[in-house]
Amino acid sequence: MIDNFLAGSAALFGDPFTIGVFIFGVIGGMLFGAIPGVSMLTLAAILLPFTASLEPAQGVMLFAVIYCTGTYGGAITAILFNIPGAPENAPTAFDGYPMTQNGESGKAVGAAVLCSAIGGVASALIMMAATEPLANWAIRNIGPPEIFALVFFGLAVASSVGARTIWKGWMSVLIGLLIATIGQDPVGGINRYNFGLTDLAAGIAFVPAILGFFAVSEIFVQAEKKASGKYKAPKLSMTFPTWLELWMHKLAVLRSILVGFFCGILPGIGATLAAFMSYGEAVRWSKNREEFGKGKLEGVISAETANNAATGAAMIPLLALGLPGGALTAMMVAVFQMHDLQPGPLVFMLSPDLIWIVFAAMFYANLSILIIGLVETKTILNLLKIPFQFLAPLILMLATVGAYISRGLVLDVMVMFLAGIIGYLLRRSGFSIPGIVLGLILGKIGEQNFAQGMQMVHYDLGAYLSRPICAILIVLGTLTLLSSAYRAFATSQKSV
């Protein structure tokens, strides 16, 4: 493995043009990842035709690098302005933005940079060591019932995040789950709650919903404070997390790498589920659950470690089996095909050089996040000096463009503003925006896999429990639910 890695590194850095492609991918991914709506997918779609004129290894490597750095890029705007660059950065905003409000923006951004790099490098190393056996294990043991059980397990702790009471936390999750049912059902294609609007048949897209619930509702909250004279500009902080603080979160980092890697390895799942699941696990294992959603460093660490850990993992089913884990890895299949190559077992036999250049590039791209991130962070933090009256319209404009551009539908802009208004009202009443978003995103994934799983087990719900992984996750999720209900009752009794 080490020899192959060194050979891949030599090929990557032995040619000036290849180095240029690598640097372009690193910077392009970060930039496009940071702008809401204009994601790394946009950059990949623009670049796709041009990869035909590159060497196969350069083309595939470029996309792999964009994937790594693009996943990190959205964390910065999530932390500083409550605008996640992509759905996989949404959990970063849960605690990252409150940290900015608390004058700890430097600490949050520093942790995001470091943990993205750690998660990405760790998954790149695991990817290099065990691509084929891991891919084969995943497809044999994890099917729709297991993915549903995983989502159920993740949702079971969602009530604890950011709400005034556990009951309101649950209500928030249920609102998210309800929103997730809008559009065609995932199996029969039957329209639900679309009120005759064709555009709603596609459901509520994640990007406008997230922009509305986070960015727009936040603008309303801050505008209200400004109008009532209670507004305080977030304090600019250049303090990075200390080594001691990071060391204290070593278990969270390790857990997030495992969760992110596990979610990333599942075909068709990817970084979004990884970030949400990892955040949920951070809450589950914490002794101070009520601190999540209010500016807890561990929330940022968990989300950012996991979403980057998923990038290396997502390459495993792609390279070993030809199964892309998401839209960007699906575009990578097209890059392979443009050069008369097919990802899958044959590519390891026919093009080992290409594989190791890609592996090496992903490793170094994740290291680049650390280097570039630390260099740029202090400059980026100065954006917080922009006065609210200038920043708010800028954020609204960016969010509006971001909501529209992802699908080119005016409906998405309307959804964003509606989500912003609803989010603002719910926040005033003590409901949890992270809970709603968790319900929305995990609900869509969970419903699809539940329906597929039910078909698979011939509508015998008990059969779910005959699958070991599925049974363990469902039992653990149920126990979490029961303990949550017990705590809620106990709290109610005390207050009475």
Next chain:
Amino acid sequence: MNRLLGTSIVSMFLVAGSAATAFECKRSEASFDKPGGFPERALTMIVPYGPAGGSGQVAAAMAEAVTELTGIPINRDHKPGGSGTVGMTAYMAAPADGYNVLEHIDDASSAHALDSSVPNPASDLIPLVTSQVTFSQIYIRTNETRYTDWPSFVEWVKAQDGKATIANVSKEGSMERVTMRFITDATGMSIQQISFDKGAPRYGALLGGQVDALFEQPGDVRNFLDAKQFKPILTIFDERPGAFADTPTHREMGMDFDPLLRFRGFYVHADAPADRVEWLQWAFQRGYCEDSYQAFNESKFMTVIDSYRDTDGSKELITRSINQYRDVYKAMGLDVK
């Protein structure tokens, strides 16, 4: 059967390769005067699916070919969702000035068959070219031991008493579900269809043994065929394509129904100016002939059968499909509007 995945893979490439070499463009004019200067700016192509799937890829390949030919850029506007209805609605609302074209698949025909208020691609739109036509097959894992060919598969499925599973995209009224209805009616077997809307989980389900078989088109699983991981046991087409000479057709296996084909093509509004439509017909039909597009189609197994239909050929294909779907929907008891 092993021959297909051994020596036949080689012959498959040879057949595809020779088909490409022997390809003759059916559109003879190599150039075409622009009517009144049209187009004087970029065209917009609405694609009702995401950029990474089959439709996104064919749209990109055709856009590139037309641009190579004419020098006119084409901006692709992806509007995924609602099984193609979101994109179709957006397209019908776009100006009918010839600058807006649409990519769509046979889902548009089946949607119209189910509900006549949905646009009919053969009359509410003008097909510029159909550039991909393909058939479906049933696949199993190559290392499968419980069954090895179609007869043993049917026998095994019947013995499972409805517990056997097949992965496909079985949305209500879809080509896959209708074809499976034909197959189960003809064989008397009962099989649970598992609907996966994305390719990766669908193929992973078969590879990992989560399902027993897969319903798919050969171009989409080419890498698994090349890697000898999947093998076809049934071709749903009237005759054996040369590349799958060892795989029996549904008719040979005693199933007497007309196969439904998967097709992808390009359209313009029916009320777009006639001279502009004529130029677009030339550009897209000639674009099909470009080397880059032919190479793309070859890589997707789309040269195994004739993928090309001009405007009239496309209308015939669409109309026949609509009638076929409508008959089946009525027989299935669906509410045909």
